[in-house]
Amino acid sequence: MSDSPILQVRDVTLQYKTKDYLVTATYRVNFDTYSSDRFVLLGPSGCGKSSLLKAIGGFIFPVEGSILLKGTQITQPGPDRVMVFQEFDQLLPWKTVKENIVFALESSGKLGKNEAQEKALYYIEKVNLTKFANNYPHTLSGGMKQRVAIARGMAMEPEIILMDEPFAALDALTRRNMQDELLRLWDETRFTIMFVTHSISEALRIGNRILLLSPHPGRVKAEINSDGTDPIDPINGKRVSENIHEMLFNKDETNPELING
Amino acid sequence: MDDKSTHRPEFFNDSLSSVFGVTEVPLTLWEKIYSLEFIRKTFILIFLAAIWEIYARYLDNPLLFPTFSSTVAAFGDAILYGGLLEKVLYSLKILLIGYLAGLVIATILTVAAITTQIGNDFLETLTSMFNPLPAIALLPLALIWFGLGYGSIIFVLIHAVLWPVALNTHSGFLSVSPTLRMVGKNYGLSNFGYVAKILIPAGFPSILSGLKIGWAFAWRTLIAAELVFGVSSGSGGLGWFIYENKNLLEIPNVFAGLFTVILIGLAVENIIFKTIEKKTIRKWGMQN
Numbered sequence: 338m339s340d341s342p343i344l345q346v347r348d349v350t351l352q353y354k355t356k357d358y359l360v361t362a363t364y365r366v367n368f369d370t371y372s373s374d375r376f377v378l379l380g381p382s383g384c385g386k387s388s389l390l391k392a393i394g395g396f397i398f399p400v401e402g403s404i405l406l407k408g409t410q411i412t413q414p415g416p417d418r419v420m421v422f423q424e425f426d427q428l429l430p431w432k433t434v435k436e437n438i439v440f441a442l443e444s445s446g447k448l449g450k451n452e453a454q455e456k457a458l459y460y461i462e463k464v465n466l467t468k469f470a471n472n473y474p475h476t477l478s479g480g481m482k483q484r485v486a487i488a489r490g491m492a493m494e495p496e497i498i499l500m501d502e503p504f505a506a507l508d509a510l511t512r513r514n515m516q517d518e519l520l521r522l523w524d525e526t527r528f529t530i531m532f533v534t535h536s537i538s539e540a541l542r543i544g545n546r547i548l549l550l551s552p553h554p555g556r557v558k559a560e561i562n563s564d565g566t567d568p569i570d571p572i573n574g575k576r577v578s579e580n581i582h583e584m585l586f587n588k589d590e591t592n593p594e595l596i597n598g
Numbered sequence: 599m600d601d602k603s604t605h606r607p608e609f610f611n612d613s614l615s616s617v618f619g620v621t622e623v624p625l626t627l628w629e630k631i632y633s634l635e636f637i638r639k640t641f642i643l644i645f646l647a648a649i650w651e652i653y654a655r656y657l658d659n660p661l662l663f664p665t666f667s668s669t670v671a672a673f674g675d676a677i678l679y680g681g682l683l684e685k686v687l688y689s690l691k692i693l694l695i696g697y698l699a700g701l702v703i704a705t706i707l708t709v710a711a712i713t714t715q716i717g718n719d720f721l722e723t724l725t726s727m728f729n730p731l732p733a734i735a736l737l738p739l740a741l742i743w744f745g746l747g748y749g750s751i752i753f754v755l756i757h758a759v760l761w762p763v764a765l766n767t768h769s770g771f772l773s774v775s776p777t778l779r780m781v782g783k784n785y786g787l788s789n790f791g792y793v794a795k796i797l798i799p800a801g802f803p804s805i806l807s808g809l810k811i812g813w814a815f816a817w818r819t820l821i822a823a824e825l826v827f828g829v830s831s832g833s834g835g836l837g838w839f840i841y842e843n844k845n846l847l848e849i850p851n852v853f854a855g856l857f858t859v860i861l862i863g864l865a866v867e868n869i870i871f872k873t874i875e876k877k878t879i880r881k882w883g884m885q886n
Binding site: 394396414415416418419420422424426427429430431440441444445446473474475476493 | 775777778780781782783784785786787791795796799800802878881882883884
């Protein structure tokens with residue numbers, strides 16, 4: 338891990354307008370992400386975690402505070418911060434698996450035609466989809482589509498990959514496999530991941546560092562480390578996941594959505 | 599609950615083999631034939647032609663309603679000796695000019711509408727004003743402005759094509775999902791690249807149906823305009839052919855003219871637009 342953070346989020350307040358209200362999504366959020374981090378933003382609906390990710394992506398802008406990528410203020414979307422979305426329609430349906438990746442590499446001006454083809458095939462192989470390189474997205478399953486989206490993001494070799502609940506629309510079994518696969522890919526290339534989820538177990542599995550956000554508006558509740566297991570806290574004898582759950586909610590207020598997944 | 603689970607024995611089927619035998623059975627010949635759209639549509643056409651023939655024979659009044667067979671005969675004669683083919687080509691040429699000009703203007707308007715708020719308001723206002731206005735209602739005005747000839751017809755054709763195509767293209771652009779838009783922006787696309795590489799292909803189902811509607815409107819308008827022109831101009835296309843034969847009471851020829859319009863419509867829809875559909879939105883899984 339390098340000494341200086343790759344991404345610095347400083348006192349970031351995000352707001353958006355609905356028809357009748359000006360909603361504050363996050364209030365003065367602070368955190369740092371280092372190179373090769375698997376940084377998870379965890380919180381219930383309404384904690385502004387997706388808004389934070391979009392702000393890092395350069396799609397929305399803070400009304401207060403600043404977001405610095407390698408010391409430079411983020412002013413617009415760019416191929417150095419690739420987003421992977423929850424929706425399966427993030428792949429261009431008129432392009433094959435390979436063309437989707439080539440498109441990304443070429444449009445961003447990162448690579449020429451031949452190099453882009455080579456790199457696309459390399460990353461398609463990494464996610465074990467070589468057989469499907471010439472398939473159109475509508476012929477793939479949901480999990481395969483997400484793997485293509487991840488391969489596309491990795492092929493860009495960005496500073497950071499921003500994942501907005503990429504596995505939330507998958508069935509439980511596939512979701513579990515995808516989590517393992519993501520960790521395997523990370524093990525091979527050590528890219529920096531920012532991962533948004535509302536599942537505590539997913540956060541503990543995926544992340545090495547977890548930012549807990551409380552809702553309405555999103556504020557930092559805690560920032561903890563994770564080794565992928567869900568160890569028992571020696572202080573109060575409870576599992577970390579239970580402690581997280583209590584931190585995010587009142588004890589009596591159960592939210593099954595957060596424990597499952 | 600406990601009672602139920604303790605009193606019901608569990609069951610394991612150890613003899614279940616992984617080989618099930620036949621799980622795929624080939625379709626019968628009839629099912630295969632029926633699955634071909636081409637065959638089904640041909641059957642419908644034959645059916646309609648048969649009804650036409652039977653009714654016309656029953657009516658037995660060639661002046662009002664000639665039979666299918668005499669219409670086909672008149673059609674053949676008109677192509678061989680009546681110069682129908684030239685008239686069709688003449689009509690198609692004007693049609694294509696008007697259609698393409700309409701598409702170009704529609705493209706410019708929609709791109710302006712998608713990139714700026716004022717362009718958007720402009721297009722919405724114009725389409726709501728002019729889309730309901732029948733193209734043919736502009737013909738008298740066009741005659742005063744452009745005189746007899748190409749100019750007037752092309753003017754009304756553009757009017758006929760422009761609004762439905764612009765409307766559909768615009769709604770196609772608007773229907774592109776926010777995710778795809780963000781993907782486009784994420785990979786550094788902007789302005790022209792964004793429209794060409796994201797909006798047009800993603801909105802293609804709507805755009806294609808706009809192209810179809812535009813084509814149909816253009817055809818209608820052209821034939822109608824030629825019918826009106828026929829009175830004064832004397833030379834002309836398919837509409838003029840129909841008008842002239844009506845005056846001569848050559849009713850089978852009138853039917854042959856209408857028949858030609860139908861044939862061209864069927865050909866364009868089933869050959870050109872179908873092919874485009876197959877190679878684009880169907881292949882991409884955007885339409886089933």
